[in-house]
Amino acid sequence: MRDLIKIGLSRSRAVFILLGALYLAVYLQVSVLFFLILTSKIQMLVISGYTIGTLGLLGGITGAHFLVAGKYSYEMGNLETIGFPRWFYITTYLIQFVLVQLISCLVGLLCFQILYIFITSDNVSFSQLAIVHLKTILTVLPLQVISCAAGLWYQSRSEPFLLIKERI
Amino acid sequence: MIRINNIHLYYRQHGIALHALRGVSLDINPGDYIALVGPSGSGKSSLIAAVTGLIFPSEGDIFIDRFRINRISRNARAKIRAKYCGIIFQFSEMPGRFTIRENLYLSWLSAHRGKDLSEFEERLELVCAKLDIHPLLEIRPGNLSGGQLQKTAIARAIIKDAPIILADEPSGDLDPDNVKRVRNVLQEEIENGKSILMVTHDAKLASDAHTIYELRDGQIHNVLK
Numbered sequence: 001m002r003d004l005i006k007i008g009l010s011r012s013r014a015v016f017i018l019l020g021a022l023y024l025a026v027y028l029q030v031s032v033l034f035f036l037i038l039t040s041k042i043q044m045l046v047i048s049g050y051t052i053g054t055l056g057l058l059g060g061i062t063g064a065h066f067l068v069a070g071k072y073s074y075e076m077g078n079l080e081t082i083g084f085p086r087w088f089y090i091t092t093y094l095i096q097f098v099l100v101q102l103i104s105c106l107v108g109l110l111c112f113q114i115l116y117i118f119i120t121s122d123n124v125s126f127s128q129l130a131i132v133h134l135k136t137i138l139t140v141l142p143l144q145v146i147s148c149a150a151g152l153w154y155q156s157r158s159e160p161f162l163l164i165k166e167r168i
Numbered sequence: 169m170i171r172i173n174n175i176h177l178y179y180r181q182h183g184i185a186l187h188a189l190r191g192v193s194l195d196i197n198p199g200d201y202i203a204l205v206g207p208s209g210s211g212k213s214s215l216i217a218a219v220t221g222l223i224f225p226s227e228g229d230i231f232i233d234r235f236r237i238n239r240i241s242r243n244a245r246a247k248i249r250a251k252y253c254g255i256i257f258q259f260s261e262m263p264g265r266f267t268i269r270e271n272l273y274l275s276w277l278s279a280h281r282g283k284d285l286s287e288f289e290e291r292l293e294l295v296c297a298k299l300d301i302h303p304l305l306e307i308r309p310g311n312l313s314g315g316q317l318q319k320t321a322i323a324r325a326i327i328k329d330a331p332i333i334l335a336d337e338p339s340g341d342l343d344p345d346n347v348k349r350v351r352n353v354l355q356e357e358i359e360n361g362k363s364i365l366m367v368t369h370d371a372k373l374a375s376d377a378h379t380i381y382e383l384r385d386g387q388i389h390n391v392l393k
Contacts, residue, residue: 075263081222082324083250083278085243 169252169332169363170196170219175228177214177386188214189225190386198331201354201364203377211386212367213258216336219365220255221245232332250278254325256335258367260317262309268320269305272327279328295327298353314341322350326357333357335366339373351376 080086177189189211196202204212217223219230221237230237232252237245249255254275262271269292276288296302299319309317318341325333333354339347351373354364368374380392 075265078261078263079274080246081220081249081255081257082275083246083253083328084274085246087243 169198169200169233170194170365171229171231172196172215172219173229173231175215175218175225175230177211177218177223178226188386189218191228192383192386192388193228194381194388196332196363196365198361198363199358201358201376201378202366203374203380204365204367204383205369205374205380205392206383206389210383212383213336214386215383216334216365216367220249220253220334250328252330252332254328254330254333256321256325256333256338258336258340260321260341262317262320262324264308264310267306267308268301268312268323271309271320272305272324275324276327279330291327291329295323298326298356299323299349315343315346318342319346319350322353326353331362333362333364333366335364335368337367337369339368339370347373 076086172192172194174191174193175189176187176191179186179188192211192215194202204215206212214223218225218238219232221230224238229239232248235244235248237248240248262268263274266274272292272295273288276291280287292305296305299322301316301319301323304312304316304320309320312320318338322335322338325335335354338354339350342350347370354366354373355376358364364377366373366377374380375393377393381388382390382392384390
């Protein structure tokens with residue numbers, strides 16, 4: 001009987017690992033795109049780059065996070081046994097996750113935006129652009145990673161059913 | 169209330185099929201108190217698990233009320249468990265991050281969505297008084313002894329006020345005083361019109377049942393009472 005209630009996310013993990021891989025691929029593309037943006041200064045490309053980067057980041061972090069969240073699979077099975085459908089658990093969990101992740105991504109994107117304004121305000125040469133790009137990698141990327149990691153760290157300590165707990 | 173219609177259950181391990189249930193049929197009506205006894209491995213727990221919809225019979229059907237639970241979706245089965253069944257497991261497991269009060273609330277909530285919290289508090293008082301678990305309410309399951317955990321698992325099953333109680337070894341980790349308490353609780357539930365299907369090795373607990381079935385080799389071997 002003990003094994004019977006261990007129903008969970010095990011099959012979903014593979015999907016989220018693939019999402020993580022997808023994120024890496026998208027991020028590499030965005031890096032190339034960003035370099036092109038710096039040289040061409042076409043604003044639409046910048047906006048598209050940000051959008052793709054954000055989506056990729058959300059997907060990748062979601063993938064990584066669901067690997068962490070595998071530990072909740074036992075709990076989900078247990079609650080399903082007493083009568084909560086799985087969608088109820090997953091929905092509560094995802095709403096909470098997406099809200100926190102959006103906030104953490106916003107910090108990273110804000111840094112990105114500030115740097116972009118700085119770059120486009122000056123008429124710089126190609127070599128200067130390359131230096132700026134290097135600076136971007138060294139400063140903005142770690143900031144983005146740190147902000148998303150902070151979101152991940154918070155998530156690993158927060159609890160699904162937050163909304164329910166508040167009612168008690 | 170529950171109709172088990174000629175069910176067979178096969179477990180397959182390493183290519184070997186184990187015939188756990190062999191054509192078991194059983195009707196459980198409101199107010200029925202049925203005990204399943206028999207040696208380990210005779211299929212008692214498998215039968216309870218099949219009724220809860222956590223495993224499927226390979227052949228045959230199980231109805232709870234008008235729902236054929238082996239032919240409906242996973243979510244629908246969860247909803248039926250929420251509405252109709254209070255389940256006591258052999259190994260009492262509860263989500264460890266919630267206190268006992270929160271675990272009991274989750275169980276109650278599964279059957280009483282949208283109802284006022286005061287109704288839960290009233291029911292909680294009643295159940296706590298019956299099982300003497302007041303001091304355990306703010307403790308997390310990981311800090312409880314086996315016996316305390318078993319009592320809270322019984323509380324989790326009865327707090328829902330569900331019409332069916334499915335119990336797999338409810339007195340497994342309990343001392344004689346608490347076994348007596350549990351016997352009284354189950355007796356009260358029967359008087360309130362509930363149905364109980366219970367697996368037990370405890371002769372005294374089994375003697376309270378209206379009907380005792382002995383299972384051997386996955387079949388109802390004998391009706392002892």
